[in-house]
Amino acid sequence: AQTVTQSQPEMSVQEAETVTLSCTYDTSESDYYLFWYKQPPSRQMILVIRQEAYKQQNATENRFSVNFQKAAKSFSLKISDSQLGDAAMYFCAPGAQKLVFGQGTRLTINP
Amino acid sequence: DVKVTQSSRYLVKRTGEKVFLECVQDMDHENMFWYRQDPGLGLRLIYFSYDVKMKEKGDIPEGYSVSREKKERFSLILESASTNQTSMYLCATMAYGYTFGSGTRLTVV
Numbered sequence: 001a002q003t004v005t006q007s008q009p010e011m012s013v014q015e016a017e018t019v020t021l022s023c024t025y026d027t028s029e030s031d032y033y034l035f036w037y038k039q040p041p042s043r044q045m046i047l048v049i050r051q052e053a054y055k056q057q058n059a060t061e062n063r064f065s066v067n068f069q070k071a072a073k074s075f076s077l078k079i080s081d082s083q084l085g086d087a088a089m090y091f092c093a094p095g096a097q098k099l100v101f102g103q104g105t106r107l108t109i110n111p
Numbered sequence: 112d113v114k115v116t117q118s119s120r121y122l123v124k125r126t127g128e129k130v131f132l133e134c135v136q137d138m139d140h141e142n143m144f145w146y147r148q149d150p151g152l153g154l155r156l157i158y159f160s161y162d163v164k165m166k167e168k169g170d171i172p173e174g175y176s177v178s179r180e181k182k183e184r185f186s187l188i189l190e191s192a193s194t195n196q197t198s199m200y201l202c203a204t205m206a207y208g209y210t211f212g213s214g215t216r217l218t219v220v
Contacts, residue, residue, distance in 0.1 A: 004153075006153075009151075033207075033208070035208055035209070037209075042213075043199070043213060043214045043216075044211065044213050044214075045201065045203075045209070045211035045214075047208050047209070047210075050207070050208050091153060091154065093154075093209075097142060097161070097205060098144070098156060098159060098169075099144075099205075099209060100156075101146075101153040101154040101155075102153055103151055103152060103153040104153050
């Protein structure tokens with residue numbers, strides 16, 4: 001069975017600084033994707049970034065980037081120049097067709 | 112953009128009632144999913160469907176069933192609601208990642 005661990009239930013960062021959210025997972029699938037989703041207080045789940053497991057190059061989306069270590073089964077999310085609008089619950093989710101979600105990390109941005 | 116619509120944002124039901132949670136997508140996606148979200152547990156998969164009339168159990172199917180009579184609609188059914196089914200329910204469709212509905216917060220009293 002696939003498992004996902006987000007070891008940081010809560011994180012906080014000063015506005016404009018950089019923060020890294022960690023995620024480790026276990027999967028038996030050989031071909032899969034990895035995602036980070038954010039859930040602000042509005043409750044709408046929003047896709048932040050996607051990584052194909054077969055690609056060695058780490059995905060980047062504006063201020064968001066990942067550090068994907070396939071052998072270590074690690075998939076961390078780095079948020080640069082943090083903004084107040086980044087405050088949300090963040091979920092790591094690997095999978096092929098079905099995604100398995102971590103427990104989430106609540107990110108607070110301090111002005 | 113793909114739109115996934117969940118019919119109710121908030122719902123309050125009584126113990127023992129039969130509850131229907133509806134989810135409709137406006138694209139031709141085959142894969143649809145129902146999750147429940149609880150604090151500290153993340154999202155857990157209840158049921159999923161890869162095609163019309165097809166359904167598969169997820170990790171926590173007990174107490175739930177689903178219906179997919181048309182490709183665009185995937186319904187979650189609580190046959191006899193119980194208080195431990197009080198939760199946030201999220202529907203999603205899959206194509207290069209999930210697109211989620213806005214969620215239904217169900218309270219069973």
